[in-house]
Amino acid sequence: MTMRSLVDRAGTLVGLLLVAIVFGILVGPHFFAPANIELMARQMAIVGMASLGMTMVIVAGGIDLSVGSIIALTTVAIAVFLRQDVPPAAAALGGIAAATVCGLANGLLITWLRVVPFIVTLGMMLVVRGAAKGLADERRLEAPTTWLNDLLRSGGGSFALPSGIWLLVALALVVAAVLGYTRFGRHIFAIGSNERMARLCGVPVERRKVAVYALAGTFGGLAGLLQFSKLSVGDPTVAIGLELDIIAAVIIGGGSLLGGRGTAAGTLMGAAIMTIISIGCSQKGLPNWVQQIITGAIIVGAVALDRVRTRSGTGGLGS
């Protein structure tokens, strides 16, 4: 780990601890009770899962606005499969595959048509949302109860976390390893930092981008699976606007929309900060509008702080 990334992570970690302490004091010691921590972990699982994919997209200098719609499509797809008596595991895989195809389409359109990611994924956001509604006939699809509904259900004992949380932790480790320790990871940092240089250095820029967006689709699908587990129905109108929470988690976690920066650990901490604010506010009895103002201020504050930090780090004058 470089000095810089240590500072980056420590910055988000300090923010996380501060937010936790503030709400610990406001709400009281039971805020840190295992059951409450588990509640928060369950709540952040969906945003956290999707934000792992978003981290890779943002590191590569892109953006994915379609992930909220992809989550909704996944819940609908899983419900459709289950209603046709497809085994639960196959239904889940089918939903994730549909999500991956959406991500792949994002990547191919961005690289083939050379249209900026913002526009392509903005369009895809509407296309996928529409597809989900069409597939579900514009209503919530009831599905038979299976073990898929237990992914975010408490394991019972005080520290037996739900399997969905374990999946999130395991995949966060995988993404961290991929970003930091593989050729693929170094390549997407290079693309995000300076795409022309990456091309000059022989990085297969188009292939890498397609892979990154497809993976973001896969993570969107996994988030959709968790969302289905929580709802136990296929809901084409779920997760509207959630892509902004997901992007915010990456940004609070030290990612840069200019590309070339971001970590899996930072992103999860960013997601945790937003969850603590949301749960802390509701447990303190603060209305929703207070929570939104605080979250908004934190997003802007985190990026502003980061600007100050990197500026002082650069120092002097480049010639």
Place this chain on the structure above:
Amino acid sequence: MSAARPEGSVGPNFSSAAHFEMRGIRKAFGATVALDGVDLSVRAGEVCALVGQNGAGKSTLMAILAGALAPDAGSMTIDGRRFAPRSPIDARRAGVAMIYQELSLAPHLSVMENILLGAEPSRGGGLLDWAQMRRRAAAALAELGHDDIDPAAPVESLSVAAQQLVEIARAIAVGCRVLVLDEPTSSLGRDDVRRLFELVRRLKSQGHAIVYISHFLEEVKDVADRVVVLRDGRNAGEVGIDAPTETIVSMMVGRQVDDLFSPVARQPGEALLEVHDLEPGSASFTLHRGEVFGIAGLVGAGRTRLLRAIFGLEAVRRGRIRVGTYSGRAVPHERWKQGAGFLSEDRKGEGLALGLSVADNVTLTRLSPFEQFGLISPRRQRSGAREWIERLDIRCAGPSQTAGELSGGNQQKLAIARLLHHDVDLLILDEPTRGIDIASKAQIYTLIAELVAPSPERVEGSMQRAILLVSSYLPELLGLCDRVAVMSRGRLGPARPAAGLTEHDLVLAATGSVGAPPRPRSGQA
């Protein structure tokens, strides 16, 4: 009358003699003293050149002059009045304008909008007075002797040289009388440089005070009246332009330097790169191992396009390329595999990822030595980079430092280190010493000579490397290359042994030799 006006006489017209003076300027960043009591004075109608290596304090001094930094101690005056700008706008209002190396224009706006940006004439109610805008922009351009530029043309349609004129016109239009030109010729061809110098002389005769910063000493001697040398944040001395270059150089480095180029007799080996009838470039040539092949020409002549086409970064329309045993077209990824490496002329835009670490920049094309079970070891990656930091004397805090924090010369060495880390046989170098200090230049010259010499430590034993070099700095081309070909208007001429060539020959060939020299048209890059 302008230059000879007695001091103290002030008038509203342009010739209100600007006498600019800095005394005892000190500036420290933490423990690092960037400037330690620097004096500089420029009179109206005078061109004062400021030279020094990177790190000598030029950039800091200019930032203070431009109002971007405040000095810790010392004073500045214009016409005897105190000048203490708190911001760049403040400095501009006081009549001091910087023309930076990287132009700061809005490419989508028209020439006149750029010239009057922030000072737009209004007809009241927030409406722009386009007629007056056009008139004032045209007047500013005419004052520079360039009424050929259309005030309504979008800036992006102009050549780099014309854009620079617009930038200077902007300073003139708002009444600046002290102009600071920072490396103004670094992206200009020879012909544009000549015209820029005419402009500088014109500005001088109009009574402007000009500070001219450059790495090119020949150029400085051509345009300046006086040369002020900075070294390690202090005045190292001041000489007239008739002083020998050798004297100025030794003031800059603080020691006697011998000739930067040491001619050696080289034995070319087998052919490593063969280009036949290649379009773009109309190029046919062969480059052998143990050889440096130079391409001269004006900026915009198509040299960079030729190199990019060879490396697979630009479409090949016609012709054949052979690299080693590989024939045919290739993408950059394949060229690296074939043992070729490309150094871009655009260090910041294409050469380096300024936001990534030194280690990432050096090792990106070849990460395999650091991989173990499919995972890269950052520790090994850093130690691999550290080797090149030491070998090339790259001044940095370590392999984890962000590349953007390094000085220009060190960034360039970093970009070259990538080719060495990849251990390429064929180095394609586009302007390898542009905009870097003379000490770094000298190191790169030595390195180039070493690279083509037979090296016992290379795996292939006595296999020598080959270098294809594009440079706008003619002494460099003649000093480094075995053979040189000249590119003119998109066509590469025949290669000739460098030993028999002079700068005069190259300039003659580059400008087409007969009639008026061609004007680089807009849109050429």
